[in-house]
Amino acid sequence: MDEKKLTHFNEQGRAQMVDVTQKEVTKRTATASARIEMQPETLTLIREGKMKKGDVLAVAQVAGIMAAKKTSDLIPMCHPLPLTKVDISFAEDGERALLVHATVATTYVTGVEMEALTAVTTAALTVYDMCKAVDKGMLIQNVALVAKTGGKNGDFLREEAAL
Template sequence: MQLTHLNQQGEASMVDVTDKAVTERHARAFAEVHMSEQAYRQLSEGNNRKGDVLSVARIAGIQAAKKTADLIPLCHPLALSKVQLDFTLDPDQCRVLVQSFCRLAGRTGVEMEALTAASVAALTIYDMCKAVDPAITIGNIHLLEKAGGKRGHWHGAGTATAPATAEEN
C-alpha cells in the first residue's frame, strides 16, 4: 500500500483530493468518560458548579469538529453539513458514553472530525468535573463507522458500544 501523505522526497504532504468525486460521507466515533459516584451524581443531576456539563461538552465537540484541520496538520478543511453529539449516561458504571456523528458532501472523509468531536467532548466533561474527581479517565476512543467515497461503507466489527444517534435512524 502506498502512503498518501508523503511526497516523492518522503516528506509529509497534504493529499490532493481535487480529482476525487464529491460524495455524501459520514462518520461516527465514540469515547467513554469514567468518574467517581460523586462526580457522576453531580453531572447527572445537573448540580455541577460549572454548569450544564453535557450542553457545554456538546458545543465543544461541535466546535472541535469544525476546527479539526487547525489541530491535525494534514487534514483538509471541510464544509461540514452536520455535526451531532449524543451522550448516554450509565449509572451502573458511573460513566458517560459519547458518540459523535459528522456528515458532508465532499471529496474526503470525516473520520478525523468525528474522532476529534468525541475526544474534545470527553475532555470537556473532564474539565468541568475535575474539581470533584481529578481521577476521571477518558478512553475507548474509536471510529464506529464511516461511509462514502471510493471505499464505501465501513463498520467497526464489535465496536458499536453506544446506541445509534437519532440522526441515523
C-alpha cells in the first residue's frame, strides 16, 4: 500500500472511517498538554479552593476523563476505543498560568492521540467555565500532542521548544 495515500477517503472521494481490521493490537499511549493563561488572582483562587463553583481542578479532571471516553462521539472519523487509562494532571506555570496534561492508554489497533487532545482541551475549557465569572480574559493556548507510543508509525516526542 502506498504510504502517502489518504485513507480517510473512499473511492468516490468521500470521507470514510478508516478500516483498521488488519492492524496489529499493541499498547498505545498519548499525552497532550494545554496552557491556560489567567490573572494571578484567578490562579490564587483556584489554588486555595475559593472559586464559588467549587473545586476547579477536581471538576476539570473528571471532565477530561469523561471527554476522553466520548471522543468518538465528538470526532466523526474516530474509532470507539477501549481505554485502559486516562490521567489528567495540573501544574502551575508561573503566577499567571496553569498547565494541563492528559495521558491516555489502550491496548488496541489504533492510537489514542485524539482522546488525549480531547481530554486536555475539555479539562481546560472546564477550568475556563468554572472561573469565567472572575476572569473572562483567560486564554487557552498551546494545545498539542506531546508524546505518543505504539503503532506502526512508532513513537513521537515533541521538542519542548516547539510549545
